Amino acid sequence: MKDICLPYTGIAVKDTVEILMRNCGNEMEWHYRVEPVHIAEKDQNGNKKQTIINKLISYIKNYDSNWELLSICDSEPKEGFIHILYRKRH
Amino acid sequence: MLRTEDLIKSFRTDEVETIALNKVNLAVESGEFVAIMGPSGCGKTTLLNILGLLDRPTTGKYWFDELEVSNLNELKRTRLRKGRIGFVFQSFNLIDELSVYQNIELPLLYMGASSAERKKKVYEVMEKVKITHRKKNLPLQLSGGQQQKVAIARAIITNPRLILADEPTGNLDSANGGEIMDLLTELNNDGTTVVMVTHSPADADKAHRTIQLFDGHIVTENLRKVVKIV
Numbered sequence: 001m002k003d004i005c006l007p008y009t010g011i012a013v014k015d016t017v018e019i020l021m022r023n024c025g026n027e028m029e030w031h032y033r034v035e036p037v038h039i040a041e042k043d044q045n046g047n048k049k050q051t052i053i054n055k056l057i058s059y060i061k062n063y064d065s066n067w068e069l070l071s072i073c074d075s076e077p078k079e080g081f082i083h084i085l086y087r088k089r090h
Numbered sequence: 091m092l093r094t095e096d097l098i099k100s101f102r103t104d105e106v107e108t109i110a111l112n113k114v115n116l117a118v119e120s121g122e123f124v125a126i127m128g129p130s131g132c133g134k135t136t137l138l139n140i141l142g143l144l145d146r147p148t149t150g151k152y153w154f155d156e157l158e159v160s161n162l163n164e165l166k167r168t169r170l171r172k173g174r175i176g177f178v179f180q181s182f183n184l185i186d187e188l189s190v191y192q193n194i195e196l197p198l199l200y201m202g203a204s205s206a207e208r209k210k211k212v213y214e215v216m217e218k219v220k221i222t223h224r225k226k227n228l229p230l231q232l233s234g235g236q237q238q239k240v241a242i243a244r245a246i247i248t249n250p251r252l253i254l255a256d257e258p259t260g261n262l263d264s265a266n267g268g269e270i271m272d273l274l275t276e277l278n279n280d281g282t283t284v285v286m287v288t289h290s291p292a293d294a295d296k297a298h299r300t301i302q303l304f305d306g307h308i309v310t311e312n313l314r315k316v317v318k319i320v
Contacts, residue, residue, distance in 0.1 A: 053307050060302075060310045069312060070291040072304055074129040082304075085291070 031088035033067060036081040056082060065089075091252065091283055092118040092141055097150035097160075099136050099306075110136040111147070112306040118285060120251070123278040125294035126287045128303035134287040135256055137303070141285060142175050142254045143167040173201060176245030178274075180257040182237040184229040184244075190216070191225040194243045201248065215243040219273060235266025242273055246282070253277060255286040259293055271296050 006019065017034040037059050039052050060069060067086040099111040110133045118124050118141075126134050139145040140152060143159060146167075152160040159170065177183075184193050191212055198208045216222040219239040229237050238258060245253055255274060259267030267290075275296050278284045286297065294300045300312045 049305060053305060053309065056304055057307075057309050069302065069310060070294075071127055071289070072129055072132075072302055072309070087291075 032070075033086040033088075034073075035063075035084045035086060037084060039080055039082060052082075060084070091120040091122075091155060092116070092285075093153040094140075094147075095151040097137075097140065097147045097152060099133070099140065099145070100148045110306055111140075113150070114306070114308055116301065116308065118283060120283055121278075121281055122299065123275070123284045123297045124286070125297035125300040126285065126303060127289065127291075127294055127300055132303040133306040134303055138254050138256055138285065138287050142177060143171045173197075173248040174250055174252060176248070176250040176253045178238070178241050178245050178253060178255040178258045180260040182229070182234075182241045182261075184237055184240055186229055189226050189228060190221060190232070190240050193229065193240055194247055197244060197248050211247055212243075215247050218246070219243045233266065234262050235269060238262060238266070238270050239273070242270070242277075246277060250282070252283045252285070255284065257287055257289065259288070259290060267293070 004021075019032040019034075021030045021032070022028070037056060039055065056072075063069070063086070066089055068089050070085045070087050073083040073085060094114055094116045097111055097114040097116075098109065100107050100109045102108075114133075114137060116137075126137060128134055136145070140147055143154065143162075144167075146162075147160050150160065151158055154170065155174075157170075159167065162170065185196070188196070194212050194215060195208050198211060203211070213222065216225060219242055221236060221239045221243060224232060224236060224240075229240065232240070238261075242258075253274070258274065259270050262270060271293050274284055274286065284297075286293070288294055295314070298314060300314070301308055302310045302312070
């Protein structure tokens with residue numbers, strides 16, 4: 001087993017990174033996506049943290065069910081995004 | 091086997107209160123293999139420490155084997171933990187001055203097992219994790235993968251029903267990490283419940299279910315395999 005590290009930077013709000021990995025020609029394929037979720041600043045009550053949580057839960061719940069959430073990446077909240085790694089279901 | 095209700099854990103320093111876990115509701119059935127994932131600082135280890143009775147929630151309830159344990163004092167939690175829960179840590183937490191054999195034997199000494207019983211069990215688990223040939227070595231004479239095998243042997247020597255693993259492959263290369271995950275999977279197949287904190291999607295793939303934490307909240311759960319309840 002080998003680890004593969006793909007650094008990515010600067011994904012804008014509407015951009016999605018799609019990665020296709022092939023092993024031994026076409027025998028095995030994995031499709032990955034990194035989705036940036038834009039974080040709302042504050043709700044009408046000024047409650048930032050709960051707003052982010054609610055938005056994240058709603059985003060994940062309504063995401064294309066052909067894709068499986070793999071991990072919520074370490075994100076810097078100042079950037080205004082939370083990045084989520086998905087993998088296409090087989 | 092494990093169940094929490096509205097679990098909250100907060101830490102207070104002078105004027106600042108940090109909420110590490112916020113109304114966490116979680117159930118783990120006997121025989122399950124559950125992975126807990128999430129960004130750094132989201133509360134994974136805090137949750138694992140509470141599930142392992144190393145820490146107490148600030149509010150909320152926690153049932154361990156149907157017993158409500160959230161308000162138990164340190165002594166009672168220690169008694170409950172002993173022999174029932176095995177811990178595996180990212181940094182192995184072996185005692186450098188003790189040999190492989192002595193490290194693995196330690197929990198049985200605390201439990202007052204006889205010398206003959208200790209010897210029999212230590213050899214059994216050393217065989218299981220394939221570390222017998224290193225029994226006289228000190229931890230620092232071993233590779234990271236071998237040290238984690240010793241830590242797993244120490245965790246399982248009392249036949250615990252629950253193993254809590256905090257990033258068990260975090261300090262290992264992928265080959266050694268793969269071996270450790272195979273061991274945890276094998277233990278789970280034998281009926282041990284496993285709850286594992288990890289950053290690795292590949293490791294989480296071995297689990298029946300993955301719980302995603304974010305800022306102290308469970309934001310989603312992902313069921314992968316049908317669980318054989320034991």
